[in-house]
Amino acid sequence: MINIHLILFLAFGAVAVAGAVNLLAQTHPINGALSLIAVMAALAGEYLLLGAEFVAAVQVIVYAGAIMVLFVFVIMLLNAGVEERTKGSRVAIIFGIPGMLLGSLLIAWAVLRYSGTESVAVGALPGAPATIGELLFHEFLLPFEITSILILIAIMGAVVLASKPHPIPQGKER
Amino acid sequence: MPIWLYILASVIKSIIVLFVLLTAVAYTVWLERKVVGHMQNRWGPTRVGPFGLLQPAADGIKFLFKEDLTPPHVYKPLYIAAPLIAVIFALTSIAVVPFGNPVVIGPLSVGFSHPVVIGPYAIPLQITTDVNTGLLLILGVTSIGVYGVALAGWSSNNKYSLLGGLRASAQMISYEISLGLSLVGVLIMAGSFSLNDIVKAQQGHFWGFIPRWNIFHGQVIGFFIYLIAAYAETNRIPFDLPEAETELVAGYHTEYSAMKFAMFFMAEYANMITVACVATLLFLGGWNGPIFGPYILQAILPVFWFVAKVFVFLFLYIWVRGTLPRFRYDQLMAFGWKFLLPLALFNLLATAFAVAW
Amino acid sequence: MVPLSYYLVLSGILFACGVTGFLIKRNIITIFMSIELMLNGVNLSFVAFAAQWHSLAGQVFVFFVMVVAAAEAAVGLAIIISVYRSRETLNVDQVNLLKL
Numbered sequence: 001m002i003n004i005h006l007i008l009f010l011a012f013g014a015v016a017v018a019g020a021v022n023l024l025a026q027t028h029p030i031n032g033a034l035s036l037i038a039v040m041a042a043l044a045g046e047y048l049l050l051g052a053e054f055v056a057a058v059q060v061i062v063y064a065g066a067i068m069v070l071f072v073f074v075i076m077l078l079n080a081g082v083e084e085r086t087k088g089s090r091v092a093i094i095f096g097i098p099g100m101l102l103g104s105l106l107i108a109w110a111v112l113r114y115s116g117t118e119s120v121a122v123g124a125l126p127g128a129p130a131t132i133g134e135l136l137f138h139e140f141l142l143p144f145e146i147t148s149i150l151i152l153i154a155i156m157g158a159v160v161l162a163s164k165p166h167p168i169p170q171g172k173e174r
Numbered sequence: 175m176p177i178w179l180y181i182l183a184s185v186i187k188s189i190i191v192l193f194v195l196l197t198a199v200a201y202t203v204w205l206e207r208k209v210v211g212h213m214q215n216r217w218g219p220t221r222v223g224p225f226g227l228l229q230p231a232a233d234g235i236k237f238l239f240k241e242d243l244t245p246p247h248v249y250k251p252l253y254i255a256a257p258l259i260a261v262i263f264a265l266t267s268i269a270v271v272p273f274g275n276p277v278v279i280g281p282l283s284v285g286f287s288h289p290v291v292i293g294p295y296a297i298p299l300q301i302t303t304d305v306n307t308g309l310l311l312i313l314g315v316t317s318i319g320v321y322g323v324a325l326a327g328w329s330s331n332n333k334y335s336l337l338g339g340l341r342a343s344a345q346m347i348s349y350e351i352s353l354g355l356s357l358v359g360v361l362i363m364a365g366s367f368s369l370n371d372i373v374k375a376q377q378g379h380f381w382g383f384i385p386r387w388n389i390f391h392g393q394v395i396g397f398f399i400y401l402i403a404a405y406a407e408t409n410r411i412p413f414d415l416p417e418a419e420t421e422l423v424a425g426y427h428t429e430y431s432a433m434k435f436a437m438f439f440m441a442e443y444a445n446m447i448t449v450a451c452v453a454t455l456l457f458l459g460g461w462n463g464p465i466f467g468p469y470i471l472q473a474i475l476p477v478f479w480f481v482a483k484v485f486v487f488l489f490l491y492i493w494v495r496g497t498l499p500r501f502r503y504d505q506l507m508a509f510g511w512k513f514l515l516p517l518a519l520f521n522l523l524a525t526a527f528a529v530a531w
Numbered sequence: 532m533v534p535l536s537y538y539l540v541l542s543g544i545l546f547a548c549g550v551t552g553f554l555i556k557r558n559i560i561t562i563f564m565s566i567e568l569m570l571n572g573v574n575l576s577f578v579a580f581a582a583q584w585h586s587l588a589g590q591v592f593v594f595f596v597m598v599v600a601a602a603e604a605a606v607g608l609a610i611i612i613s614v615y616r617s618r619e620t621l622n623v624d625q626v627n628l629l630k631l
Contacts, residue, residue: 003532005532005533006532006533009533009537009538013537013541016541016545017541017544017545017548020544020545020548020549020568021548023548023552023561023564023565023568024548024551024552024555024556029558029560029561029564030252030328032560032561032564033560033564036564036567036568037321039545039568039571040571043571043574043575046538046541046575046578047575047578049533050538050578050579050581050582051582052578052581052582052590052593053306053307054307054310054590055578055590055593055594057307057310057311057313057314058310058594058597059574059597060314060317060318061310061313061314061317062597062601063567063571063597063600064314064317064318065314065317065318065320066317066347066601067567067600067601067604069317069320069321069324069343069347070604070605070608071560071563071564071567071604071608072321072324072325072328073324073340073343073344074560074608074611074612075560076324076327076328076336076339076340077340077612078560078611078612078615078621080558080560080621086557086622086624088557088624089555089556089557089624092554092555093555096551096554096555097551097555100547100548100550100551100554101547103547104543104544104547107543107547108540108543108544111536111539111540111543112536112540115534115535115536115539127581127587127590128306129306129307129367131587132587132590132591135587135588135591136591136594139588140588140591140595143595147595147598147599150598150599150602151598151601151602153602154601154602154603154605154606155605157605157606157609158605158606158608158609161606161609161610161612161613162609162612162613165616
């Protein structure tokens with residue numbers, strides 16, 4: 001049955017898959033970064049179709065608006081150029097792409113054939129920010145605190161790694 | 175509400191709002207030139223039309239007829255796409271901003287002998303319907319607007335543009351955090367992300383005459399954090415090092431001419447207007463104000479109060495531009511991370527404690 | 532009404548593209564971006580399952596996945612900058628000596 005939900009799902013899905021394939025096909029990393037941003041925006045649309053409005057907004061703000069900005073910064077800072085083909089990459093392409101294609105077709109066939117036909121309605125589970133907040137602070141409090149410590153560790157690690165290397169002091173002469 | 179009426183209303187609202195927004199962008203430029211001129215004890219534009227009111231039109235014609243030069247060494251796809259990204263996302267976030275109470279189209283009984291009945295449909299004065307997470311959408315669109323600046327700086331293949339673009343985007347993402355945190359104080363007090371609910375929570379008075387706007391109701395620090403972070407987000411003085419003429423040639427829009435430069439210009443002023451609209455909704459009470467008079471006046475007065483408050487905020491923007499000098503880049507980043515972020519966290523904690531008791 | 536398996540197939544396609552990118556690309560930044568693509572595919576299947584079983588825990592898990600992705604991107608990019616400073620290349624095939 002063709003209904004608006006299916007049409008929107010296919011539209012966002014087509015943009016996501018096109019962006020993913022473009023990430024593989026492009027040689028310059030900046031083009032790959034921009035297609036990845038398109039994938040994330042399309043996925044935010046898919047989350048809205050599933051009713052997860054808060055997750056969709058956070059996906060745009062955090063993933064597409066902060067993490068990918070980091071990637072774009074690093075690409076611009078390091079002046080990454082077009083990557084060249086080496087022997088290893090040719091071997092990987094010859095074996096890797098057909099292998100992945102075969103594997104994903106197999107999984108897709110298995111999922112489509114052997115799963116039940118329950119449908120998911122548009123906006124099936126309204127993910128209101130209030131209920132997500134309650135869950136986050138009551139049942140999932142321990143993972144929440146651990147992830148905050150994880151972010152602290154990541155900040156310290158990034159600051160230490162990206163600072164200029166200190167010159168190793170020479171030993172004093174006896 | 176039938177689908178055709180909804181689509182028709184949305185299209186009409188989009189056209190009206192877009193037209194008003196673009197005119198407002200042009201006349202904000204005029205207002206800035208006049209106000210900064212008067213602050214510097216000179217007239218602003220006075221020759222083109224009465225009080226220089228046709229100056230934006232003259233500027234628009236100039237931009238249209240300038241030579242649109244594309245330097246040969248730029249990375250063309252991103253060079254053309256960057257101003258488009260900046261403008262599109264600057265104009266998009268106005269879609270969730272509500273301007274007033276919903277307009278009820280019902281049987282008109284003011285001065286007509288035969289009432290025109292379209293049916294009691296309430297058309298909200300917002301391009302979308304009331305989105306549950308309207309505030310988050312505005313934050314998200316602001317986050318994506320950073321790409322316009324970063325990609326413009328990089329694609330121009332010019333070391334001044336690259337530096338200006340990197341500095342501008344680093345500044346924008348640093349102050350986005352304090353911007354978001356200052357909004358959370360308001361969210362705690364209103365209890366919802368929806369902009370309509372936040373405005374409704376600011377209705378009424380306390381002590382009889384002080385309106386219940388969030389700025390008077392305990393969010394003074396939040397308002398000032400929002401103000402400062404908004405100046406940094408829109409790259410205005412005192413935080414406009416990335417586009418200062420005396421520092422980096424012209425920063426990230428050095429290599430742009432004519433219409434593309436005009437698009438960056440429009441994007442900056444449209445961002446200013448959006449930020450002013452959000453500040454009005456969250457801190458200055460939205461469209462709440464004294465309502466009086468006949469039915470037609472009652473329908474228009476909320477929009478008038480909204481526009482008046484946005485105008486006050488824009489005047490504050492221009493006043494600060496004419497008064498303060500520019501921050502150096504390391505001072506700017508130190509201020510954002512070491513002063514504003516702890517202050518915003520403190521504001522959040524204080525608001526949470528106050529509401530919990 | 533879209534069956535749940537369509538969402539899972541889309542998630543699987545994105546994950547497979549991520550794995551393919553990880554294996555065939557030689558630029559370290561592109562490899563990192565393929566990892567982010569894999570994480571996004573996983574996020575989609577989390578949200579799809581949350582919608583099917585009417586449990587918001589799936590959406591809460593998406594937050595944790597995003598936090599892990601952000602932390603990993605930050606530290607990974609810092610490592611890339613250090614490697615670039617000492618080896619002057621971004622090609623993984625050329626970073627094959629233990630000591631410069």
